[in-house]
Amino acid sequence: MTDGPFVRNSRLLGLFTEIVQGPEGTRRAVEAAGRAIAAEARCTLAILADKLTIRSGSADELLQSALASADRLMELGAIEDDLSELWSRRREGDLGDDAFEASLQQIVMRLEAWPQSWSRGPY
Numbered sequence: 001m002t003d004g005p006f007v008r009n010s011r012l013l014g015l016f017t018e019i020v021q022g023p024e025g026t027r028r029a030v031e032a033a034g035r036a037i038a039a040e041a042r043c044t045l046a047i048l049a050d051k052l053t054i055r056s057g058s059a060d061e062l063l064q065s066a067l068a069s070a071d072r073l074m075e076l077g078a079i080e081d082d083l084s085e086l087w088s089r090r091r092e093g094d095l096g097d098d099a100f101e102a103s104l105q106q107i108v109m110r111l112e113a114w115p116q117s118w119s120r121g122p123y
Contacts, residue, residue: 012040012111015083019104024090028101032108039111043076046115076114083107 016033019025025033055065086107090100 010040010044012080012083013037015080015087016040019087022091024100026097026101029097029104032101032104036108036111039108039114042115043111047073072114072117079107079110079114082110 016036019033020030050069055062057065083104086095086100086103089095095103
């Protein structure tokens with residue numbers, strides 16, 4: 001986890017801000033962090049849209065929808081944890097530029113794909 005304050009209560013935004021502002025950031029890493037900041041905004045919008053969706057259906061259908069939403073949020077948390085671990089390893093000097101950038105790109109791609117895979121049932 002980042003040592004500094006969260007940006008707007010977002011751990012992801014705080015970490016990406018550190019990557020952009022830190023001396024360890026390369027041009028490619030800063031570009032990837034910029035893409036990730038936009039992707040995180042889309043994730044937030046997907047979460048808000050889901051929260052504002054009025055659902056109807058049987059108790060079982062509503063329970064399944066709630067469990068699916070919880071699973072998706074856990075996936076987003078896993079992306080956040082992976083980024084935190086990657087950034088920690090980078091700051092400690094355990095990763096060179098190429099390895100850091102490649103891993104960061106993978107995390108960014110996962111973050112960019114997350115909103116599209118949000119499961120919205122017919123409820």
